[in-house]
Amino acid sequence: MAMCTAPVRGHRTASGAANCPACSGGYYGYRNRGSYYSRSYDKSSNYSGNKSSKSRPRWSPANSSVVYTPAEIRSLRPARESIEKRATLPDRRDVFLCHAWDDRKGTAKELHDLLESKGVSVWFSEKDVALGTSLLREIDKGLVKSRVGIVLVTPALLSRLKGEGIADKELSALLARDLLVPIVHETSYEDLREISPLLGSRSGLSTEEDSTETVAIKLAELVSI
Numbered sequence: 001m002a003m004c005t006a007p008v009r010g011h012r013t014a015s016g017a018a019n020c021p022a023c024s025g026g027y028y029g030y031r032n033r034g035s036y037y038s039r040s041y042d043k044s045s046n047y048s049g050n051k052s053s054k055s056r057p058r059w060s061p062a063n064s065s066v067v068y069t070p071a072e073i074r075s076l077r078p079a080r081e082s083i084e085k086r087a088t089l090p091d092r093r094d095v096f097l098c099h100a101w102d103d104r105k106g107t108a109k110e111l112h113d114l115l116e117s118k119g120v121s122v123w124f125s126e127k128d129v130a131l132g133t134s135l136l137r138e139i140d141k142g143l144v145k146s147r148v149g150i151v152l153v154t155p156a157l158l159s160r161l162k163g164e165g166i167a168d169k170e171l172s173a174l175l176a177r178d179l180l181v182p183i184v185h186e187t188s189y190e191d192l193r194e195i196s197p198l199l200g201s202r203s204g205l206s207t208e209e210d211s212t213e214t215v216a217i218k219l220a221e222l223v224s225i
Contacts, residue, residue: 060221066214075203076222079181083147087225093123094223096146098171100156107185108152114216120223148223149174151199153184158195171199181205183215
């Protein structure tokens with residue numbers, strides 16, 4: 001009987017299995033202590049070892065054009081559950097957009113416009129805080145009246161967090177509940193963890209993985225009830 005070559009050559013690829021005298025028939029595998037097992041090999045299979053595999057969460061519509069990584073689904077699930085619990089509360093915005101002051105006319109405005117174009121109601125300081133009113137008071141009201149908060153993590157926000165300004169107060173309120181989804185843009189979660197370990201412990205979405213347009217679609221699906 002032909003012996004499996006996985007202990008020596010490994011079967012990380014289809015070609016590795018194909019070159020094995022025991023597994024070339026379509027099965028491959030190796031388990032510890034020299035024991036062997038058989039497992040169907042299918043290039044289209046989505047087995048648990050494939051960390052880069054993508055799928056759609058339960059809240060994503062059947063006709064959706066976007067897919068999610070397993071990490072994204074895990075990180076968004078608590079926010080989705082909170083959104084569903086708060087769905088019946090009246091007079092609620094879908095999203096509270098937390099951002100650095102320096103991004104208000106750039107990336108934050110772009111994300112706001114994309115979300116609004118997809119039917120998402122967004123609390124955005126640039127339009128929701130009137131001249132002469134208390135910024136902190138209006139932020140408090142915006143947080144209370146929003147189903148979920150998203151924080152746009154940019155180099156400008158990281159700089160602001162070091163100074164413990166208004167953005168830091170917004171984040172403290174959002175972090176107290178499962179209502180926060182970080183969106184990392186032009187920086188990394190590693191950089192975020194150096195500035196704010198608590199916020200950095202949350203995972204969310206990143207424009208390094210998806211375009212801003214795709215991020216907006218995923219957020220729109222997240223808040224759609």
